[in-house]
Amino acid sequence: MGKMDAVVPTKLTLDSRLKFRCHKDIKCFTRCCSNIDIMLTPYDVLRLRDRLEMTSEEFLTEHTYVKIDEKTSHPLLLLQMNDDEERRCPFVSEDGCKVYTDRPGNCRYYPVGQGTIRKEGKNGPELDEFYFIIDEPHCYGFDEKKTWTIASWREDQEVDRYDEINKEWKALQLRKNLPGKELDEKKQMQFFMASYDLDKFRRFIFESNFLHIFDIDDKTVEKLKTDDVALIKFGVKYINYVMMLEESLKLKKDASKYKKK
Numbered sequence: 625m626g627k628m629d630a631v632v633p634t635k636l637t638l639d640s641r642l643k644f645r646c647h648k649d650i651k652c653f654t655r656c657c658s659n660i661d662i663m664l665t666p667y668d669v670l671r672l673r674d675r676l677e678m679t680s681e682e683f684l685t686e687h688t689y690v691k692i693d694e695k696t697s698h699p700l701l702l703l704q705m706n707d708d709e710e711r712r713c714p715f716v717s718e719d720g721c722k723v724y725t726d727r728p729g730n731c732r733y734y735p736v737g738q739g740t741i742r743k744e745g746k747n748g749p750e751l752d753e754f755y756f757i758i759d760e761p762h763c764y765g766f767d768e769k770k771t772w773t774i775a776s777w778r779e780d781q782e783v784d785r786y787d788e789i790n791k792e793w794k795a796l797q798l799r800k801n802l803p804g805k806e807l808d809e810k811k812q813m814q815f816f817m818a819s820y821d822l823d824k825f826r827r828f829i830f831e832s833n834f835l836h837i838f839d840i841d842d843k844t845v846e847k848l849k850t851d852d853v854a855l856i857k858f859g860v861k862y863i864n865y866v867m868m869l870e871e872s873l874k875l876k877k878d879a880s881k882y883k884k885k
């Protein structure tokens with residue numbers, strides 16, 4: 625994984641080419657899995673929670689920490705490295721990544737980095753995605769002969785599913801709060817729950833007055849009972865509502881009866 629000072633600041637597209645190969649016999653094998661900051665998305669948490677057979681609360685407590693983004697006041701989630709000099713990832717072993725098939729999206733992309741810019745398009749705001757190379761001296765993968773396009777690298781690393789599921793959530797990260805409306809602690813906790821703590825968010829929907837307050841159609845309610853991906857996407861709507869960015873959820877006519885005074 626990369627540190628930001630190793631980023632080669634050239635914007636690449638899906639057709640840009642890359643010479644790279646990572647394999648078990650390379651002399652730097654697993655060197656990139658130490659002393660790194662890996663930002664986790666809601667889908668990363670879901671995959672790792674299931675892989676480790678933990679509840680989301682257990683996973684968050686044992687393997688993550690939170691940082692508040694200075695610009696947006698959003699709570700960001702990072703993977704907790706081991707508390708030793710090397711700061712090794714808790715999932716790295718002599719044989720490589722122990723959670724390889726469920727590794728986070730950022731680990732999949734590496735040594736490619738991905739960025740998104742929000743810009744004004746003809747029909748309103750549009751998201752413009754771009755890529756860049758994280759070229760670090762300890763990584764010998766760039767000396768190998770195998771070539772890729774960014775598109776074929778993405779396909780090989782199976783990041784499409786991650787990007788598709790996290791798309792609206794990532795777009796949310798680019799939205800500014802309304803002026804003077806930084807998230808207070810309560811809103812940060814709601815943001816955190818709906819983004820990362822899926823088990824708690826599901827309990828919140830089904831074991832509080834939530835369904836008395838918000839007008840959610842029966843089909844969606846049924847889906848939210850068991851479908852974790854649907855829950856992630858619904859979480860974005862809830863966060864948008866909490867941040868007062870969009871009227872993404874409708875209140876029931878008699879909602880005020882159920883709201884806490």
Ligand code: SF4
Binds near residue numbers: 650652657734763764
């Ligand atoms: S080639 Fe690069 S990505 Fe692969 S193990 Fe070495 S440092 Fe990590």
Ligand code: SF4
Binds near residue numbers: 717731
């Ligand atoms: S999750 Fe796996 S690939 Fe990512 S840093 Fe940890 S060991 Fe390396």
